Amino acid sequence: MVLCVALSGCGNGDPMESLGGPTMGSTYSIKYVRKSDSPAPKQVQAEVEKILAEVDRQMSTYRSDSDIERFNALPANSCQTMPEPVLELVRVAEQLSRQSEGSYDLTVEPLLNLWGFGPQARDEKVPTAEALAELMQRIGYSHLRISGDQLCKDAAVEVDFNSIAAGYAVDTIAAKLQNLGIHNYLAEVTGELKAAGKKLDGSAWKIALEEPRDDQQVAQRIINVDGYGVSTSGDYRNYFEQNGRRYSHTFDARSGAPITHNLASVTVINPSTLMADGLSTLLLILGPERGWDYAQKHQIGAFFVIRADTGFVTRTTPAFERLSGGKSE
Numbered sequence: 001m002v003l004c005v006a007l008s009g010c011g012n013g014d015p016m017e018s019l020g021g022p023t024m025g026s027t028y029s030i031k032y033v034r035k036s037d038s039p040a041p042k043q044v045q046a047e048v049e050k051i052l053a054e055v056d057r058q059m060s061t062y063r064s065d066s067d068i069e070r071f072n073a074l075p076a077n078s079c080q081t082m083p084e085p086v087l088e089l090v091r092v093a094e095q096l097s098r099q100s101e102g103s104y105d106l107t108v109e110p111l112l113n114l115w116g117f118g119p120q121a122r123d124e125k126v127p128t129a130e131a132l133a134e135l136m137q138r139i140g141y142s143h144l145r146i147s148g149d150q151l152c153k154d155a156a157v158e159v160d161f162n163s164i165a166a167g168y169a170v171d172t173i174a175a176k177l178q179n180l181g182i183h184n185y186l187a188e189v190t191g192e193l194k195a196a197g198k199k200l201d202g203s204a205w206k207i208a209l210e211e212p213r214d215d216q217q218v219a220q221r222i223i224n225v226d227g228y229g230v231s232t233s234g235d236y237r238n239y240f241e242q243n244g245r246r247y248s249h250t251f252d253a254r255s256g257a258p259i260t261h262n263l264a265s266v267t268v269i270n271p272s273t274l275m276a277d278g279l280s281t282l283l284l285i286l287g288p289e290r291g292w293d294y295a296q297k298h299q300i301g302a303f304f305v306i307r308a309d310t311g312f313v314t315r316t317t318p319a320f321e322r323l324s325g326g327k328s329e
Helices: 041-059 067-072 084-099 106-115 129-138 165-179 273-297 318-323
Strands: 003-006 016-023 026-033 078-081 144-147 150-153 185-189 192-196 205-210 219-225 228-234 239-242 245-248 263-270 301-308 311-316
Touching (some): 067 078, 084 106, 084 144, 165 185, 192 219, 205 228, 219 228, 228 273, 301 318, 311 318
Antiparallel strands (some): 185 192, 192 228
């Protein structure tokens, strides 16, 4: 998780409730201001965990019986009926893939496994050129198509939703909280989050963006969030080194190799946590120049942290300053 949540603040009146637990190989947490007519925390937790269990059943690549892993096991020229959330994520990912000219792609799971990062990975190592070339025949969003309620493939591709599933889960949880009459909350799943309303003392929810370091957690900037999703993608926690070179778990699907530029992390703020999740990954893949141009063109609220000889350099888009309550520098 590359987001630290700043939740200090106290007040009188309605109590603050907190709940959480394990999910998706990490954790989730919910904090909300409980009104007199709000449901009990146990009911809220049951509703949240029902959503998380459904996302896991549909989209997890770490269980062989999930909808997406059953699809991944099918040979080329196969179709499978899918629940609408899975088809929604495929549509969103196709849009991001087209806009990034194929750099962002959901079909990278075989690459993750080959390089040692995926659910079926063995050793973290640089693959041979021959192994990579053979596997690249099974990479590419163009091999997927939706036909009615079915997802189809014309090659033996494997889909990985890890770049957007948590964002989708947060949006779904946020909608459920609103339906339960909870309007002042912060919902977080594996580091992707959405906040709305105010804390107990009437102040905004404050989110601390972490400096991209693997030795300790240091808050780099504090932002206010109300009604937006926030996602950070970084290359500094999951990597391996071989022959003095660092290999990240973030891949450019066009080359089949981990990114090698000096963009350390990207934070995106967006009304949709699903889009924030996908866009933060997309911008990280594109890098400090192409990513910046993309963010400016599409008016994305983005906070870039770039490695430099003297440490880290930050760069923020005007949309990020506006949405986070800051001022453009």
